Amino acid sequence: MNTFQGAPKEKKLTDTAIADSTAQKKTLKDLSIGEAAHIVDFFKENDAVKKIEAMGLRRGKRITIIQKLGRGIVVKISNSRIVITSDVAKNIEVE
Amino acid sequence: MTKSIKVALAGNPNVGKTTLLNHAAKTNLKVGNWAGVTVEKKEGFVSYRGYDIHFIDLPGIYTLEPISEDEWIAYNFIADEKPDVVVNVIETTNAERDLLLTTELLEFERPMIIALNMSDEAKKLGIEVDAEHVGELLDVPVIRTNGRNGDGVEEMLDKIVESAERPRYPRAPKYEEQLETLLDRIQTEGRDGRNDSGAHHDKLTKRALIKMLVDSDGRYEEKVRLEKLYKKGIDGIIKDERYAFARGLFDETFRKRKSRNRDITDKIDKIALHPILGFFVFLLVIFLLFKISFDFSTPFMNWTEGFIDNLLAPLALSLLSHVGAGKWLPQFFSQAIVGGVGFVITFVPLIGMIYFLLALLEMSGYMPRIAFVMDRFTHKLGLHGKGMIPLLLGFGCNVPAVMATRTLENRRDKFLVMAMIPFMSCPARLVVFSFFAVLFFPHPAVVIFGLYLLGIVIGLLTAFVLRKTAYRGKLSHFVMELPPYRVPRIRTVFQITWVQVKSFLYRAGTLIFAASVVIWVLLNTPPNLKNQSDSAAAYVGKAITPVLAPIGIKDWRISTSLIPAFLAREIVLSSMGTIYSVDIQQKTTEFHFVPALETQLNGLGEATKESLMSLLTPKIQTLQTEGGDQNLQNVIRSSFTPASALSFMIFLLLYTSCLATVAVMAREGGKKFALLFLAYSFVMAWGVAFVVYQVGSLI
Numbered sequence: 177m178n179t180f181q182g183a184p185k186e187k188k189l190t191d192t193a194i195a196d197s198t199a200q201k202k203t204l205k206d207l208s209i210g211e212a213a214h215i216v217d218f219f220k221e222n223d224a225v226k227k228i229e230a231m232g233l234r235r236g237k238r239i240t241i242i243q244k245l246g247r248g249i250v251v252k253i254s255n256s257r258i259v260i261t262s263d264v265a266k267n268i269e270v271e
Numbered sequence: 272m273t274k275s276i277k278v279a280l281a282g283n284p285n286v287g288k289t290t291l292l293n294h295a296a297k298t299n300l301k302v303g304n305w306a307g308v309t310v311e312k313k314e315g316f317v318s319y320r321g322y323d324i325h326f327i328d329l330p331g332i333y334t335l336e337p338i339s340e341d342e343w344i345a346y347n348f349i350a351d352e353k354p355d356v357v358v359n360v361i362e363t364t365n366a367e368r369d370l371l372l373t374t375e376l377l378e379f380e381r382p383m384i385i386a387l388n389m390s391d392e393a394k395k396l397g398i399e400v401d402a403e404h405v406g407e408l409l410d411v412p413v414i415r416t417n418g419r420n421g422d423g424v425e426e427m428l429d430k431i432v433e434s435a436e437r438p439r440y441p442r443a444p445k446y447e448e449q450l451e452t453l454l455d456r457i458q459t460e461g462r463d464g465r466n467d468s469g470a471h472h473d474k475l476t477k478r479a480l481i482k483m484l485v486d487s488d489g490r491y492e493e494k495v496r497l498e499k500l501y502k503k504g505i506d507g508i509i510k511d512e513r514y515a516f517a518r519g520l521f522d523e524t525f526r527k528r529k530s531r532n533r534d535i536t537d538k539i540d541k542i543a544l545h546p547i548l549g550f551f552v553f554l555l556v557i558f559l560l561f562k563i564s565f566d567f568s569t570p571f572m573n574w575t576e577g578f579i580d581n582l583l584a585p586l587a588l589s590l591l592s593h594v595g596a597g598k599w600l601p602q603f604f605s606q607a608i609v610g611g612v613g614f615v616i617t618f619v620p621l622i623g624m625i626y627f628l629l630a631l632l633e634m635s636g637y638m639p640r641i642a643f644v645m646d647r648f649t650h651k652l653g654l655h656g657k658g659m660i661p662l663l664l665g666f667g668c669n670v671p672a673v674m675a676t677r678t679l680e681n682r683r684d685k686f687l688v689m690a691m692i693p694f695m696s697c698p699a700r701l702v703v704f705s706f707f708a709v710l711f712f713p714h715p716a717v718v719i720f721g722l723y724l725l726g727i728v729i730g731l732l733t734a735f736v737l738r739k740t741a742y743r744g745k746l747s748h749f750v751m752e753l754p755p756y757r758v759p760r761i762r763t764v765f766q767i768t769w770v771q772v773k774s775f776l777y778r779a780g781t782l783i784f785a786a787s788v789v790i791w792v793l794l795n796t797p798p799n800l801k802n803q804s805d806s807a808a809a810y811v812g813k814a815i816t817p818v819l820a821p822i823g824i825k826d827w828r829i830s831t832s833l834i835p836a837f838l839a840r841e842i843v844l845s846s847m848g849t850i851y852s853v854d855i856q857q858k859t860t861e862f863h864f865v866p867a868l869e870t871q872l873n874g875l876g877e878a879t880k881e882s883l884m885s886l887l888t889p890k891i892q893t894l895q896t897e898g899g900d901q902n903l904q905n906v907i908r909s910s911f912t913p914a915s916a917l918s919f920m921i922f923l924l925l926y927t928s929c930l931a932t933v934a935v936m937a938r939e940g941g942k943k944f945a946l947l948f949l950a951y952s953f954v955m956a957w958g959v960a961f962v963v964y965q966v967g968s969l970i
């Protein structure tokens with residue numbers, strides 16, 4: 177299922193590389209309730225990201241945060257509302 | 272000779288696929304306003320213009336890259352079963368999102384029809400779509416539909432027939448130029464090589480070409496060049512191209528006007544999703560659910576009981592005596608049929624009311640919001656956010672709830688939730704509780720509520736322990752759609768309720784009837800007994816009494832009743848009804864049909880009035896009306912103490928005494944899992960009941 181598993185070394189490398197570069201980048205997790213932003217990019221390409229992209233959270237789309245509660249975040253995107261958890265939200269770069 | 276057409280309904284979750292099928296084929300399939308209602312292939316048949324149209328309703332999917340089980344079911348059908356036509360249902364208000372799946376479906380290059388559903392909501396939101404233009408661009412018939420009133424469904428059937436008569440193959444989506452050149456090259460090579468393309472001509476479909484390209488490793492240097500150029504893998508490039516195509520199609524054909532209609536969903540969500548208020552909304556909803564289902568149904572239950580006891584039963588008995596039936600038949604009739612089956616049927620108003628309210632809840636769109644509001648508590652106990660939905664469904668019936676775990680992406684989460692569901696109390700249990708709680712406790716509503724809570728606590732405890740042992744690991748993330756609130760269509764709600772009530776009545780006429788007959792026969796074996804406690808039925812019950820005595824069940828009549836209750840819990844009542852009615856002196860009053868009927872009709876009016884009035888009081892009055900079958904209640908009362916009644920209810924709550932649930936657990940989780948769980952639930956039920964009975968007896 178997971179095609180990345182074959183190359184653990186490479187993966188680790190990119191992960192740390194991302195960790196450095198994300199230091200200043202704003203993620204969806206950082207947004208507060210009522211705030212709106214555009215999706216710039218995704219830091220990872222895993223199943224969760226594939227799914228939320230298919231659900232409408234795509235690059236360049238404008239999103240609004242409706243509510244945050246615990247690890248859950250309700251995101252509004254055009255006419256739909258999606259709940260994602262913060263561990264997914266931290267992989268979404270916004271501006 | 273009629274020809275048959277195989278039609279698949281495909282689309283994103285919650286776009287109205289099942290609703291359209293229900294209109295087209297007059298089926299009563301389950302619909303609901305949340306993503307993931309349909310989790311298996313469902314079918315519907317229509318004869319139309321000389322064709323047999325065979326519809327297959329599929330679970331919703333966002334993309335043809337399946338992860339969870341329900342998505343795999345939809346994917347496999349589309350990819351392998353080659354339906355004659357695919358009807359791609361799109362939620363017009365969310366078309367940009369939905370068009371990704373459309374793009375992927377177009378790659379199959381098979382006959383397709385696009386149904387732009389929810390046209391009513393699109394209109395309200397000021398979303399305009401040039402359907403003709405979509406059709407021209409894709410070379411696909413495009414129709415507008417409205418699942419609320421069935422508009423456009425006939426046109427959909429027309430297009431399906433047309434497509435069967437003159438298959439029309441859609442234009443495959445066009446992607447980036449270099450990618451297209453590469454795909455063309457694979458096409459030419461493929462034509463020289465093999466010929467099992469699956470396309471209508473001997474060309475490979477775009478889908479097949481892409482698969483070959485992705486699987487080709489380093490065979491094409493153009494691929495390597497493309498990957499270098501875009502700095503990502505070929506599958507990433509293709510994915511982006513699909514999104515770009517969908518976006519382009521959307522921009523070209525959809526317009527949004529300014530609309531004055533403000534979105535009511537955002538307003539309601541301000542409260543319903545609020546960290547504090549949201550919690551109270553949830554409590555209020557639960558309270559109303561209990562209050563209305565109890566108070567509204569009680570007068571009707573009393574009426575049904577009177578209707579059976581004072582009209583139907585005497586009528587049948589007097590008919591029997593007219594035709595000169597002997598001694599056995601009337602006895603069998605009043606004990607097994609009236610005492611057993613009739614007793615259970617008395618509870619139909621309660622069952623109907625609960626299902627009605629649950630259907631309202633499911634159609635409103637509030638359900639997934641409960642999962643969001645409660646996640647901050649439940650995730651600490653190891654429960655996956657989306658796993659809340661199957662649990663909530665469990666309060667309606669454990670069987671579909673277990674099926675609904677198919678929507679969970681992670682196997683561990685799935686098993687965990689499956690091990691919790693049977694502790695969620697279903698209406699069959701409520702029926703038993705409502706009878707016993709009223710009989711033995713001054714505040715039955717509190718007792719019943721407590722039992723529901725106990726089930727939930729045991730479920731959470733089970734999850735917690737499993738998380739620490741068998742299903743260890745970090746709690747996985749979740750993503751879940753929150754649908755817009757929709758005003759439920761009352762007809763649909765009635766339809767859903769009726770499906771449930773019908774299945775309850777069906778069970779009464781088959782399983783419960785059969786169990787009552789068997790019990791009655793065993794009670795009268797050997798024949799002409801003086802004392803029932805020498806019968807075969809008593810013998811069986813006494814054999815298992817040693818196991819049940821420590822939890823307070825010492826009477827063989829109860830232990831005997833518990834055995835057939837493994838088929839379905841409400842059978843415990845019908846069995847008791849049959850066994851105990853033997854002890855009741857039959858009244859031999861004169862029966863006159865017309866006055867009896869009049870009394871019943873008047874009673875129905877009274878019951879209706881009483882039901883409506885009860886809704887005006889804020890308190891739960893719960894089943895506290897006098898009347899009813901005092902005789903039966905009295906004899907049953909003599910077999911229990913409050914402590915043993917409570918322990919009995921707890922035992923029935925926790926023990927998975929339901930064949931259908933065990934069977935579906937075996938199907939979804941394996942035989943071993945189902946049997947292990949059954950044993951666990953028995954031990955748990957016995958243990959808790961034991962403690963409660965022993966402590967209760969001291970007080």
Ligand SMILES: Nc1nc2c(ncn2[C@@H]2O[C@H](COP(=O)(O)OP(=O)(O)OP(=O)(O)O)[C@@H](O)[C@H]2O)c(=O)[nH]1
Nearest residue numbers: 285286287288289290303307308309331389417418
């Ligand atoms: N306003 C409006 N509501 C609709 C329409 N069609 C369906 N609905 C509602 O949308 C919700 C979803 O309908 P379903 O038929 O269950 O959707 P589905 O596509 O089968 O959903 P899944 O089985 O979960 O994939 C229900 O509440 C329907 O009543 C429509 O045209 N207009």
Ligand SMILES: [Mg+2]
Nearest residue numbers: 288289308309
């Ligand atoms: Mg459906």
